Amino acid sequence: MFQPLDLTAIAGQSAKSTFKDQWQAQLERWYAHPGLYRWSLGNPLTRWLTRRRTRKLFDLMAGFVHSQVLLACVRLDLFRSLHQAPADLTELVRRTKLAPSVLQRLLLSAVALGLLEQRSLGRFGLGPLGVPLAQHEGIAQMIEHNHLLYQDMQDPVQFLSNAWQGGMADYWPYAHANTAALPDANGVNKFTRYSELMAASQGFVVQEILSSYFFSEHRCVLDVGAGRGRFVSELAAHAPHLNFMMFDLPPVLALARENLRAKGLSERVSLHPGSFLDDPLPRGADLITLVRVAHDHPDAVVRQILQKAYDALPVGGTLLLAEPMAQSEHQGGSDEASVDAYFHFYLLAMGDGRLRTPQELMDMMRAAGFTHVERVPNAMPIHAQILLGRKSKCLPLNAGKSVN
Numbered sequence: 001m002f003q004p005l006d007l008t009a010i011a012g013q014s015a016k017s018t019f020k021d022q023w024q025a026q027l028e029r030w031y032a033h034p035g036l037y038r039w040s041l042g043n044p045l046t047r048w049l050t051r052r053r054t055r056k057l058f059d060l061m062a063g064f065v066h067s068q069v070l071l072a073c074v075r076l077d078l079f080r081s082l083h084q085a086p087a088d089l090t091e092l093v094r095r096t097k098l099a100p101s102v103l104q105r106l107l108l109s110a111v112a113l114g115l116l117e118q119r120s121l122g123r124f125g126l127g128p129l130g131v132p133l134a135q136h137e138g139i140a141q142m143i144e145h146n147h148l149l150y151q152d153m154q155d156p157v158q159f160l161s162n163a164w165q166g167g168m169a170d171y172w173p174y175a176h177a178n179t180a181a182l183p184d185a186n187g188v189n190k191f192t193r194y195s196e197l198m199a200a201s202q203g204f205v206v207q208e209i210l211s212s213y214f215f216s217e218h219r220c221v222l223d224v225g226a227g228r229g230r231f232v233s234e235l236a237a238h239a240p241h242l243n244f245m246m247f248d249l250p251p252v253l254a255l256a257r258e259n260l261r262a263k264g265l266s267e268r269v270s271l272h273p274g275s276f277l278d279d280p281l282p283r284g285a286d287l288i289t290l291v292r293v294a295h296d297h298p299d300a301v302v303r304q305i306l307q308k309a310y311d312a313l314p315v316g317g318t319l320l321l322a323e324p325m326a327q328s329e330h331q332g333g334s335d336e337a338s339v340d341a342y343f344h345f346y347l348l349a350m351g352d353g354r355l356r357t358p359q360e361l362m363d364m365m366r367a368a369g370f371t372h373v374e375r376v377p378n379a380m381p382i383h384a385q386i387l388l389g390r391k392s393k394c395l396p397l398n399a400g401k402s403v404n
């Protein structure tokens with residue numbers, strides 16, 4: 001039986017075949033010509049293109065090995081232990097307790113992927129892609145967490161007809177109605193587990209928001225789906241004039257309370273436990289933020305959240321929505337767009353949310369009543385894209401009568 005999931009509206013669904021279709025069909029015929037591959041490799045003008053495409057296809061095939069090399073390095077703590085302290089094979093054998101011959105294969109693979117680098121005297125140090133892994137605990141935690149997703153996807157076709165039955169659905173208690181939020185075998189509450197992961201992985205998203213939007217005009221921010229409060233804590237340091245409200249499920253805000261107290265923020269932040277499925281959002285903030293929340297939920301719930309945000313804001317109030325959004329709407333096959341494949345499958349394994357295009361989310365914001373809906377340009381859209389909407393100060397046309 002198939003899951004009742006929302007469909008993405010695909011552009012270009014007109015009944016007639018267009019000039020673009022004919023061009024694409026012609027290109028496909030050229031690509032399929034048996035002599036093209038040899039000819040284009042022999043031609044210096046086209047060789048780079050064929051090499052690049054072959055490389056990309058090879059990378060797609062090898063992607064699983066790449067991610068397992070990464071996971072092995074994380075599990076062996078290589079990034080942290082080699083940071084500013086290169087070590088040779090003998091020393092790494094001592095630390096990892098692996099045989100030199102197999103460890104060397106792992107190290108050379110990591111060098112090939114740019115995670116490690118060979119240094120003098122036979123030592124290995126961090127490569128350019130390894131440095132962030134040594135510095136940001138959240139990346140290592142996400143790599144470990146992805147292992148759950150890859151286990152669910154081991155048979156990808158089977159996964160497509162059974163996506164909600166795996167470890168990922170079980171990991172996220174709120175994204176799947178059948179999953180009870182009981183402690184797992186290790187006695188760790190599921191709310192604690194995902195809230196810690198979210199706090200650890202939110203740093204890059206927070207940086208994108210803080211470096212792209214001016215908070216000076218606001219006075220009070222309500223963060224909906226606030227988690228343990230990492231965004232609120234960092235924004236509190238960034239904009240000391242702001243006060244905050246946090247809305248999330250009760251067990252999550254219980255964790256946040258401790259966290260805020262430890263950071264000395266209890267006075268500036270009020271906590272509002274509840275569910276946006278059942279409860280209205282609290283009033284009093286002139287900016288509502290939704291960070292990595294909408295994509296977890298089906299369209300009907302997102303519409304409900306946006307409507308509740310609109311109702312809770314004063315006229316002139318602002319909604320800021322930030323999360324990973326689809327990047328392939330204009331050019332599939334690009335490096336940016338390939339990120340979408342990860343999020344499509346992650347969100348499918350998680351529950352009934354989905355990756356949306358900025359346009360889809362902006363349309364939903366308009367439908368809830370927001371005006372001046374715009375995209376906020378940010379430097380690193382892979383972490384999140386940012387949308388803004390206002391609750392207009394203009395009165396509806398027929399409201400003028402009641403004002404006088």
Ligand SMILES: C[S@@+](CC[C@H](N)C(=O)[O-])C[C@H]1O[C@@H](n2cnc3c(N)ncnc32)[C@H](O)[C@@H]1O
Nearest residue numbers: 174198202225226227248249275276277291292
């Ligand atoms: C993916 S996490 C994002 C947390 C945080 N904003 C971040 O970016 O790290 C989604 C958050 O929405 C909260 N949430 C999920 N369902 C909710 C509901 N029905 N009512 C209120 N909060 C909910 C979760 O508890 C979680 O903290």
